[in-house]
Amino acid sequence: DAGVIQSPRHEVTEMGQEVTLRCKPISGHNSLFWYRQTMMRGLELLIYFNNNVPIDDSGMPEDRFSAKMPNASFSTLKIQPSEPRDSAVYFCASSPGGARTGELFFGEGSRLTVL
Amino acid sequence: DAKTTQPTSMDCAEGRAANLPCNHSTISGNEYVYWYRQIHSQGPQYIIHGLKNNETNEMASLIITEDRKSSTLILPHATLRDTAVYYCIVRVADNAGNMLTFGGGTRLMVKP
Numbered sequence: 001d002a003g004v005i006q007s008p009r010h011e012v013t014e015m016g017q018e019v020t021l022r023c024k025p026i027s028g029h030n031s032l033f034w035y036r037q038t039m040m041r042g043l044e045l046l047i048y049f050n051n052n053v054p055i056d057d058s059g060m061p062e063d064r065f066s067a068k069m070p071n072a073s074f075s076t077l078k079i080q081p082s083e084p085r086d087s088a089v090y091f092c093a094s095s096p097g098g099a100r101t102g103e104l105f106f107g108e109g110s111r112l113t114v115l
Numbered sequence: 116d117a118k119t120t121q122p123t124s125m126d127c128a129e130g131r132a133a134n135l136p137c138n139h140s141t142i143s144g145n146e147y148v149y150w151y152r153q154i155h156s157q158g159p160q161y162i163i164h165g166l167k168n169n170e171t172n173e174m175a176s177l178i179i180t181e182d183r184k185s186s187t188l189i190l191p192h193a194t195l196r197d198t199a200v201y202y203c204i205v206r207v208a209d210n211a212g213n214m215l216t217f218g219g220g221t222r223l224m225v226k227p
Contacts (some may be wrong), residue, residue, distance in 0.1 A: 102164055102206055103164070
């Protein structure tokens with residue numbers, strides 16, 4: 001089975017540029033999560049979707065960040081404009097829900113470096 | 116969510132059992148204990164979860180005390196590939212908000 005697929009795996013960009021991270025969840029999973037990981041702050045939940053609907057975006061750091069889930073098989077996390085402090089590894093995860101709520105399957109992450 | 120406390124780091128000899136403790140003294144009756152691990156440069160990986168009974172799967176065993184204020188994750192025969200950060204999380208397992216909040220975790224080093 002294909003796991004959660006994220007792209008790009010690595011992104012290096014300059015401050016002020018737009019960054020788009022992509023995620024394909026596991027087929028049949030009804031919840032999708034975006035996390036960010038840095039050495040200083042650890043793993044932070046940014047936003048999660050349930051059945052393609054954003055449920056809680058309280059973790060999104062500021063208006064420069066936006067996330068969409070246009071269908072059950074695709075989600076994007078966009079940063080515009082990017083800043084050096086956005087440098088981190090961004091993880092996408094999906095969950096089957098139901099009796100397996102809490103079992104999150106993570107992708108391999110997108111490592112973002114903003115110069 | 117109930118707060119968890121874990122040792123920052125632990126060592127274990129290869130082939131021996133690794134016992135990773137977690138304190139969650141403020142856990143509520145409807146909160147589950149989840150364990151995840153994160154191997155270097157990879158995304159976190161689900162290991163096991165439980166409510167009040169001990170649980171076992173192909174990866175590990177979870178022992179929850181009777182008062183549910185602490186738990187122990189047991190890797191019965193640790194290998195070098197088990198070197199990772201292990202996260203203990205407590206969370207209500209509902210559909211309305213199945214968010215998991217990760218703390219600092221325990222860095223387990225399995226040594227030859």
